[in-house]
Amino acid sequence: MPTVPFGPHQVHYQIVGEAGRPVITFLNGLTQNANLWAAYADHFVPRGYRVLAFDMLGQGRSSKPVIDIPLAAQADMLDHLLGELNIDKTHLASISFGGIVALDFAIRYGKRLHSLVAMSTFAELTPQLELLGAVMLQGLTDVGLPYLQSMLYPMNMSSAWIAANRERIPAMKRAGYIGNDGYAMQNLMESFVAFKPLTPDLHRIKVPTLILNGEFDFFTPRECHEVIRRHVANSRLVIVPRAYHAFTLEMPAVTMRQIEVFLDQVRVGTWQGDQSVWLASEDPAAAEPCLPVAGDWLRAVQPVARRAAPQAPKPARKPRAAKAASPTAQAIAKAPARRKAP
Amino acid sequence: MIDPALFDRARDRIAADGFTPDIQTKIALLLTSAKNGNLIFHGQLQWMPNLGVVQQFIISQSARELEAVTLLARTTEWSQNPTLALEANRITAPIALAWTEIMLPPGPLFNPQAAYRGLSLGHAQLARIRLLPVIPDNADPAAPFVVALNRIEQENGRMLQTQIRLLKNVGVEIPLEEREALVERDQEMVDAVFSEFLAWLAAP
Numbered sequence: 001m002p003t004v005p006f007g008p009h010q011v012h013y014q015i016v017g018e019a020g021r022p023v024i025t026f027l028n029g030l031t032q033n034a035n036l037w038a039a040y041a042d043h044f045v046p047r048g049y050r051v052l053a054f055d056m057l058g059q060g061r062s063s064k065p066v067i068d069i070p071l072a073a074q075a076d077m078l079d080h081l082l083g084e085l086n087i088d089k090t091h092l093a094s095i096s097f098g099g100i101v102a103l104d105f106a107i108r109y110g111k112r113l114h115s116l117v118a119m120s121t122f123a124e125l126t127p128q129l130e131l132l133g134a135v136m137l138q139g140l141t142d143v144g145l146p147y148l149q150s151m152l153y154p155m156n157m158s159s160a161w162i163a164a165n166r167e168r169i170p171a172m173k174r175a176g177y178i179g180n181d182g183y184a185m186q187n188l189m190e191s192f193v194a195f196k197p198l199t200p201d202l203h204r205i206k207v208p209t210l211i212l213n214g215e216f217d218f219f220t221p222r223e224c225h226e227v228i229r230r231h232v233a234n235s236r237l238v239i240v241p242r243a244y245h246a247f248t249l250e251m252p253a254v255t256m257r258q259i260e261v262f263l264d265q266v267r268v269g270t271w272q273g274d275q276s277v278w279l280a281s282e283d284p285a286a287a288e289p290c291l292p293v294a295g296d297w298l299r300a301v302q303p304v305a306r307r308a309a310p311q312a313p314k315p316a317r318k319p320r321a322a323k324a325a326s327p328t329a330q331a332i333a334k335a336p337a338r339r340k341a342p
Numbered sequence: 343m344i345d346p347a348l349f350d351r352a353r354d355r356i357a358a359d360g361f362t363p364d365i366q367t368k369i370a371l372l373l374t375s376a377k378n379g380n381l382i383f384h385g386q387l388q389w390m391p392n393l394g395v396v397q398q399f400i401i402s403q404s405a406r407e408l409e410a411v412t413l414l415a416r417t418t419e420w421s422q423n424p425t426l427a428l429e430a431n432r433i434t435a436p437i438a439l440a441w442t443e444i445m446l447p448p449g450p451l452f453n454p455q456a457a458y459r460g461l462s463l464g465h466a467q468l469a470r471i472r473l474l475p476v477i478p479d480n481a482d483p484a485a486p487f488v489v490a491l492n493r494i495e496q497e498n499g500r501m502l503q504t505q506i507r508l509l510k511n512v513g514v515e516i517p518l519e520e521r522e523a524l525v526e527r528d529q530e531m532v533d534a535v536f537s538e539f540l541a542w543l544a545a546p
Binding site for chain 2: 007008009060061063064065066067068141142143144145146170174175177178179181182183186187
């Protein structure tokens with residue numbers, strides 16, 4: 001089990017692939033650990049990359065400080081880890097909690113990056129996220145870690161995935177219970193008490209940035225990713241169809257395809273960071289990995305433009321008094337014009 | 343972190359043999375040893391001068407440890423094999439020794455370093471000694487011993503809240519790095535004890 005000291009702490013990491021190749025570093029979500037990127041290593045190492053995954057402070061096999069884990073320490077620790085492993089620059093792919101750390105890293109240590117992939121994440125706490133975080137913390141502290149685990153499955157995964165994996169979920173929860181410490185989760189969540197929005201500094205991210213957001217992610221919904229897209233000039237937002245928050249686990253093939261195409265574009269110099277919005281192909285083998293989004297990507301449903309009503313036939317009987325339009329009809333009538341991708 | 347395979351092997355042993363009196367006694371001896379240390383420590387710490395409102399939290403911690411110990415004593419189907427007690431004493435000796443060092447005169451009442459060490463060790467015990475993963479799927483969830491384990495572990499989670507608050511807010515005269523290093527050392531010690539215990543639990 002390779003570890004690197006970081007102050008009084010130990011950081012557990014895994015690196016596979018030949019030295020000298022371009023490195024992709026993966027950053028975990030809150031309750032994840034480095035092992036969960038093994039499938040990504042299996043995919044990217046044969047394609048010429050070196051894959052680094054590690055447990056952040058408070059996660060998995062790394063030290064779990066009790067007294068304090070400042071959020072900024074996670075990016076500082078990544079800088080330290082890269083230095084210890086003699087990695088000058090890396091591609092950085094991250095999800096959820098790891099995404100915030102990755103954004104912070106890209107702002108403060110941008111020179112160490114070739115590119116950035118930010119998935120299911122946010123740069124600032126929306127009021128909704130703030131309350132969700134408070135509820136999660138309350139569940140963890142008042143009830144316990146098993147409660148938080150039970151809460152996260154339906155928040156992160158689709159009904160289809162839950163139905164297909166219902167039998168396996170107790171074993172997965174048990175593994176998560178062994179690997180995680182409730183107090184460490186609490187400390188990671190409480191590190192947000194001092195969290196300052198990253199949004200004002202997002203413009204400092206200059207590297208090619210791919211933002212991936214699940215279509216049905218209600219934990220970190222579109223508005224969170226839209227903030228990143230608007231402030232990072234060299235970015236593109238790709239929406240993963242029918243995906244929820246943890247699509248890296250639920251749809252690994254689709255996710256790997258998007259990351260692979262992105263890295264190829266960065267490598268050969270065809271990447272266009274134009275802040276445009278795309279929809280990923282549901283078929284990871286499709287010829288087109290993604291297509292541009294034409295409509296309003298911030299809406300879950302798209303209003304249809306009104307057409308001229310056909311001439312109504314003459315009523316056989318006298319019509320009743322017109323009813324007030326339904327709320328839905330009123331909403332459709334008031335809907336703004338479609339947004340265009342820049 | 344405890345090797346997950348140790349939990350698996352202990353669970354598989356219990357799944358095969360059931361919660362026999364020997365298994366229950368092993369678990370009860372470990373938990374009682376750890377919790378008695380924390381109980382005695384808090385029992386003295388509650389009289390530390392100038393605690394203010396913190397005193398009530400410390401009294402609550404010791405009361406809850408006492409509840410856990412008595413709950414275990416009442417629900418455990420005790421084995422009459424004395425070698426289990428001897429082996430449990432050997433395995434838990436590092437924890438017992440640490441509590442003894444903490445309680446040496448002048449003790450936590452007048453020694454802030456010992457007081458902080460006690461909070462740190464108590465935290466490590468509550469955080470790392472976790473027995474829910476060894477309860478097999480085929481165990482009767484309504485069996486008194488299983489109910490007791492569930493309740494104790496849930497209560498441990500709540501007690502950790504107080505323990506974390508105390509660790510964050512007392513002992514601030516000790517540098518942060520030193521405090522974190524102390525906590526980490528205690529966790530490693532408890533991890534080693536608990537790993538050996540799980541191997542003992544899994545043994546035929």
